[in-house]
Amino acid sequence: MADILAVRPQAASSEQATKDEQFRTLGAVSVAHWVSHFHIFVLPMLFPFLKQQLGVGYVELGFALTVFAVSSGLTQAPIGYLADHLGARKILLIGLCLGGCSLVALGLHLSYPSLIVNAALLGLANSVYHPANYAILSAHMNEARMGRAFSIHAFAGFFGGAVAPAIMAGLVAATGGHGALIAAGAVGPMVALLLMAVGIPDAIGAGRTTSAADAPRQNVITPAIVVLMIFFLLLSISSAGIANFGVVALMGGYGATFSVANLALTTYLGASAAGVLAGGFLADLTERHGQVAAVCFAVNAGILLVIAAMNLPQVLLIGAMGLAGFLSGVIVPSRDMMVRNAAPAGAAGRVFGIVSTGFNIGGIVSPLLFGWIMDRNLPHWVFGVSVVFMVMTVVLALVTERNAQAGKTAEPVPEAHP
């Protein structure tokens, strides 16, 4: 009896220690994701300063962003392999330092060639976050709370992007453009040191993965992963159209003023961030993540179809944009759970790297597509084309779900995701 009584506090203490470690890991990885999205916005926020200092036009500055996107897109999948092979923790720390150092180097030596080289390095650094972060979270978070963990991680990224303009404006005002680049860059290595200090764990060696030696040998380019990559591509195109061209489309085709159009987009993006957090709870309640994504996107497509087809009153327009944004956020944790469930044990880094490439391709294609639509003076079609891509996403989500269910019945894999 005394033994039993003695064991209970010990078990409770061990459970508390596990919870503490999971909380610490989630916090640390989310801070890294915050840095990732913050760094993405550093160069665009400094365009006025860079234009003046370098004496170049917006096309040349835009080319730096293209270099960033291409570098990030091309390296996601190989970085995923490295995350599984060398350890996600190491890759994440290197990425934080590389991204930060590239901005610091640009602040110390500002020239156009230096901008292009450092944009490429920043893109390379940016490619580490999804493979490494999701590999660490997949290996260490409690299975019952995985959806919420993914949602908090995604929200941290949204938050990094949201506060970047204000932080960069403050830094430029306080220290000038060079100082802003150096300070923004120093955040990367600083967070890497913070992660080392709090002892962020690695994905390799965690109970849910296979051994490090076996993991890289598995073939992860399966039809299911390719379908998920296309799913990410369609998602990216359908969302990017509204995020990047929503304001000009609302002003050009619906007679909205600049402030109303901006308010509508802000509502869309803010509601999207709130939706991410809500989606985490939803993802933990169900295993049918594909169906969650399909239903949310189907409703979303309906809302956007109404926006595309009708000139809504301002209040209704803003409300509709808010609802659409919320639903697009809700699917984010489910989306990540779909990828995780499709990943073989020990290969989360590679799988997230490969499917995230879809995002990068979408990021390259969508500005061209929606820019072409706006050049043809067809602002309603910004929403119309988004609807088309959303419907395609719905179909693909259902196909992915059906394949996953079929795979589960045919071949149970209890060790991979208990």
Add this chain to the structure above:
Amino acid sequence: MSLSLLSPSADGSRLAPVETRHAPLFGFALLAVSCALASFALACATPFAAFAVIAAAMLPLRPALVVVAGAWLVNQGIGFGALHYPVDGNTMLWGAVIGIAALAATAASSAVLRALPQSGTPLVLALALIGGYGIYELVLLAATPFLGGAGDFTAAIVSQIGFTNVAWLIGLVAACEIVRLVNPAKRGHMAS
């Protein structure tokens, strides 16, 4: 401040303002903020030896080194970003030497703290500061044949920076003790 408060914690660390599992995060935040303040006020005369002693008294060697490296990064970021240090090889190399000196001071302070008995913490912290500051200055002095600046190593300047380190150490220890007093979990430990 009662000296009895400065008693070693159960895990052997000399300063334990928060629970052991939160100590790295607390140490990181404390030294990053302190270093930011000191960097704006003192630039390259930032009291790294005091930071080294605090980190070594609160954490095992490895996380202590990481925390001090973080403080150094804050210092250099503010120096080059906000205080507009000249962007040349000599200044950058001096920055690197200061970082190496800060890490060496941390290792020295940690060694002193490990070697001395657990009782009498205030005296032990003072000895750790002497050891850490001595090593810090020696590393800087060793760089002067290559980077110049030997003329700055006068008794007046070295002792002035030493007193700055003493003042910062007292301030930081006081901050840790205040946190310990207001921290309910640590108060519980003391009561039991």
